[in-house]
Amino acid sequence: MPHTLQEAIAYFANPDHCFAYAVKLRWPDGKILCPRCGSDRHSFISTRRMWFCKGCKKQFTMKVGTIFEDSPLGMDKWMAAFWLLVNCKNGISSYELGRDLGVTQRTAWFMLHRIRLALQQGSIKKMSGEIEVDETFMGGKSRNMHLSKRRAKITGTGFKDKTAVLGFLRRGGEIRAEVVSSTKRKALVPHIERHVEEGSALYTDALASYDGLAAKYGHQVIDHAIAYVCGRVHTNGLENFWSLLKRTIRGTYVSVEPFHLDRYLDEQMFRFNNRLDKNDGQRFVDAMSQVSGRRITFNQLTGKVDDPRQIN
Ligand SMILES: [Zn+2]
Numbered sequence: 001m002p003h004t005l006q007e008a009i010a011y012f013a014n015p016d017h018c019f020a021y022a023v024k025l026r027w028p029d030g031k032i033l034c035p036r037c038g039s040d041r042h043s044f045i046s047t048r049r050m051w052f053c054k055g056c057k058k059q060f061t062m063k064v065g066t067i068f069e070d071s072p073l074g075m076d077k078w079m080a081a082f083w084l085l086v087n088c089k090n091g092i093s094s095y096e097l098g099r100d101l102g103v104t105q106r107t108a109w110f111m112l113h114r115i116r117l118a119l120q121q122g123s124i125k126k127m128s129g130e131i132e133v134d135e136t137f138m139g140g141k142s143r144n145m146h147l148s149k150r151r152a153k154i155t156g157t158g159f160k161d162k163t164a165v166l167g168f169l170r171r172g173g174e175i176r177a178e179v180v181s182s183t184k185r186k187a188l189v190p191h192i193e194r195h196v197e198e199g200s201a202l203y204t205d206a207l208a209s210y211d212g213l214a215a216k217y218g219h220q221v222i223d224h225a226i227a228y229v230c231g232r233v234h235t236n237g238l239e240n241f242w243s244l245l246k247r248t249i250r251g252t253y254v255s256v257e258p259f260h261l262d263r264y265l266d267e268q269m270f271r272f273n274n275r276l277d278k279n280d281g282q283r284f285v286d287a288m289s290q291v292s293g294r295r296i297t298f299n300q301l302t303g304k305v306d307d308p309r310q311i312n
Helices: 007-013 015-026 077-087 094-101 107-120 147-153 187-196 236-255 258-271 280-289
Strands: 041-047 050-053 131-140 161-172 175-182 202-203 218-222
Touching: 007 015, 007 077, 007 131, 007 280, 015 077, 015 280, 077 094, 077 107, 077 258, 077 280, 094 107, 107 258, 107 280, 131 236, 147 280, 161 187, 161 236, 161 258, 175 187, 236 258
Parallel strands: 131 202, 202 218
Antiparallel strands: 041 050, 131 161, 161 175
């Protein structure tokens, strides 16, 4: 098992290593099953690194039924791309990745989005304990706008050209963040109820949209006009995550379409939730173990057909 980028590149440069390793991650219990019919009766065609299924009489590769399906790229390139995205603290742009792997920027862009799909969290079990809840705005170019136009666009609950994001942080644990339609009360409360167990301690800022949460939660408010911390009442954990997220998006990705923002959130959440107690190799294994059962086509990614996301 490689521990560093250099070891990983050397290891995955050997196609036999790479294939054996990918197969082990794809079928961790060692039982290779046909992804189409589930049959375990098959023969291996070693020259082509694929199987012939005796059940459905079709051939399959380790890529079928995973985010790699239909990709002509070798697993060595996929493995290196995974390693870079999960371990570079501020992400990696499609331009950088394209240069590193010797593929076009467009190919690298598609690879990175497929990898982000694998990084998407599976569990939506409610969070409990001490939870920070906070909202922020992403994107937008209002800074570069003429003042009169900027005034017209900026409204009481946010910026019309920006995307609102709501975050949840369990103190000392997991982070979750998702795009929300606005920061109005009716948009935020259903998200809070879906993610946080009733009776949990909830810390928010003084945004009026959070009024009324005390009926279900131990809700305490920090009014940022007065102070940022009052004992345990603060949202500094989430503020830290927002600044990491904004640094990544501004510094690495430069601009992100609101349409794709969820995927960049998935990427940043994965790194944040796996930053402690894990080395680069373990983060890589965890990400690679989620490649099955997830697929996205170029048309889905670019909005030409419906997106298969299951979690909002
Ligand atoms: Zn089959």
